[in-house]
Amino acid sequence: MSGVKEVYKMPESAFQGRATWKELPIGGVIPEPATSLRYKTGNWRALRPVLNEKKCIRCLMCWVYCPEPAIERLEGDRIRINYDYCKGCGICSSICPVKAITMVEEGA
Amino acid sequence: MSFIKTIKDIPKEEYLAPGHRLCAGCGAAIAIRLALKALRGPTVIVNATGCIEVATTIYPYTSWRVPWIHVAFENAAAVASGVAEAFKIMEKKYGVKRPDVIAIGGDGGTFDIGLQALSGALERGHKMLYICYDNEAYMNTGIQRSGATPRGAATTTSPAGRVIPGKLERKKDLIEIAVAHGVPYAATASIAYPVDYINKVRKALETEGPTVIHVLTPCVPGWRIDPSQTITIARLAVETLVFPVYEVENGKYRINVMVKKPKPLEEYLKLQGRFKHLLLPENKWLLDKLKEDVKWKWERLLKLSNL
Numbered sequence: 001m002s003g004v005k006e007v008y009k010m011p012e013s014a015f016q017g018r019a020t021w022k023e024l025p026i027g028g029v030i031p032e033p034a035t036s037l038r039y040k041t042g043n044w045r046a047l048r049p050v051l052n053e054k055k056c057i058r059c060l061m062c063w064v065y066c067p068e069p070a071i072e073r074l075e076g077d078r079i080r081i082n083y084d085y086c087k088g089c090g091i092c093s094s095i096c097p098v099k100a101i102t103m104v105e106e107g108a
Numbered sequence: 109m110s111f112i113k114t115i116k117d118i119p120k121e122e123y124l125a126p127g128h129r130l131c132a133g134c135g136a137a138i139a140i141r142l143a144l145k146a147l148r149g150p151t152v153i154v155n156a157t158g159c160i161e162v163a164t165t166i167y168p169y170t171s172w173r174v175p176w177i178h179v180a181f182e183n184a185a186a187v188a189s190g191v192a193e194a195f196k197i198m199e200k201k202y203g204v205k206r207p208d209v210i211a212i213g214g215d216g217g218t219f220d221i222g223l224q225a226l227s228g229a230l231e232r233g234h235k236m237l238y239i240c241y242d243n244e245a246y247m248n249t250g251i252q253r254s255g256a257t258p259r260g261a262a263t264t265t266s267p268a269g270r271v272i273p274g275k276l277e278r279k280k281d282l283i284e285i286a287v288a289h290g291v292p293y294a295a296t297a298s299i300a301y302p303v304d305y306i307n308k309v310r311k312a313l314e315t316e317g318p319t320v321i322h323v324l325t326p327c328v329p330g331w332r333i334d335p336s337q338t339i340t341i342a343r344l345a346v347e348t349l350v351f352p353v354y355e356v357e358n359g360k361y362r363i364n365v366m367v368k369k370p371k372p373l374e375e376y377l378k379l380q381g382r383f384k385h386l387l388l389p390e391n392k393w394l395l396d397k398l399k400e401d402v403k404w405k406w407e408r409l410l411k412l413s414n415l
């Protein structure tokens with residue numbers, strides 16, 4: 001289509017809050033998936049979930065219920081908490097059947 | 109159909125990315141993340157205004173990994189109908205493979221302001237799934253009561269105090285409204301029973317015609333709960349019979365989570381600030397009414413499922 005600029009990526013300036021309308025895709029479209037990965041919510045956290053790998057029985061309960069998701073399911077159903085995004089809600093810790101995740105005060 | 113049996117069968121793929129601004133411990137976030145685990149191919153999501161829409165797409169950020177449209181508060185079902193029909197034509201004319209179409213709305217957007225659009229879509233019979241995540245009030249704008257708010261719950265527009273002890277009216281029954289349209293599949297689901305929930309979303313996607321899923325999603329500020337208790341409370345809703353998990357397939361009722369020994373309703377209520385006043389002796393009359401609602405619905409369900 002002539003006169004229509006194809007934009008498949010958000011211009012970098014958009015994420016720095018200094019894009020003008022001329023640089024932005026038409027119609028409020030966000031042409032890239034999952035750009036929120038750039039927005040780290042880890043600093044919301046007051047309590048930090050800490051995993052005791054030795055206790056973990058790899059049942060995946062924490063992985064299923066994390067609302068972010070900030071728990072990654074690894075090889076062999078081991079899990080890893082991604083602190084870039086974890087908001088410290090404590091669901092993982094409260095749901096773990098063997099108490100392998102404890103909530104500790106952030107920065108303590 | 110590829111149904112899952114255990115937690116381990118839940119696909120690894122995440123179609124909702126982190127970095128969204130839903131509250132810590134948000135039940136609706138869990139409901140949407142898990143629903144997307146049931147996708148079977150190209151899918152278009154149509155999202156009404158509400159917490160899920162607002163907090164997952166703060167421009168220029170989006171948490172979605174599937175095509176997603178936001179329209180207005182009241183017309184998700186109407187727009188989803190349009191998307192489904194447009195793809196039907198595109199399939200005929202250009203051989204484009206039809207995607208699944210899922211509309212998502214909160215309880216305000218579904219039980220109240222979007223009900224007309226939903227009714228129209230169900231009656232016209234489009235091939236689409238409508239998921240209502242029900243946090244039992246208009247949360248995104250500050251906890252106003254909705255048609256889905258249960259009796260006795262305090263909200264900012266039904267505050268518990270000297271005048272009233274929370275909302276006086278009964279909760280609407282969304283699934284009964286859907287069933288009255290003669291839809292081929294309608295179901296309730298709980299985030300505390302993820303295997304059942306994901307299978308229901310899959311089953312709905314594989315059904316020809318309009319389908320409806322109603323999922324209860326505890327809300328941290330709105331229900332005044334500890335964020336770590338979201339799943340515990342969602343499970344208690346099922347175990348106390350407040351929120352029965354059942355499905356209606358071509359008019360046939362089936363209870364999916366049978367509760368043989370229901371827990372006392374108080375166990376569910378006492379974890380939530382919005383119900384605190386209901387446990388006072390002077391408000392017992394309203395608590396009793398809520399208990400009657402719960403009992404009435406459960407006994408009716410038992411009858412309808414021939415139990």
Ligand SMILES: Cc1ncc(C[n+]2csc(CCOP(=O)(O)OP(=O)(O)O)c2C)c(N)n1
Nearest residue numbers: 157158159181214215216217245246247248
């Ligand atoms: C026509 C219209 N009226 C009012 C609003 C303001 N508004 C935005 S979100 C919202 C509440 C949404 O409530 P609900 O559907 O229950 O979803 P939740 O926020 O609880 O996720 C309201 C009233 C709007 N966007 N459009």
Ligand code: SF4
Nearest residue numbers: 066086087089090092
């Ligand atoms: S504390 Fe909450 S956000 Fe953090 S990993 Fe656990 S469940 Fe996820």
Ligand code: SF4
Nearest residue numbers: 130131134159327328
């Ligand atoms: S207000 Fe409630 S529904 Fe909205 S993001 Fe927060 S917890 Fe989720």
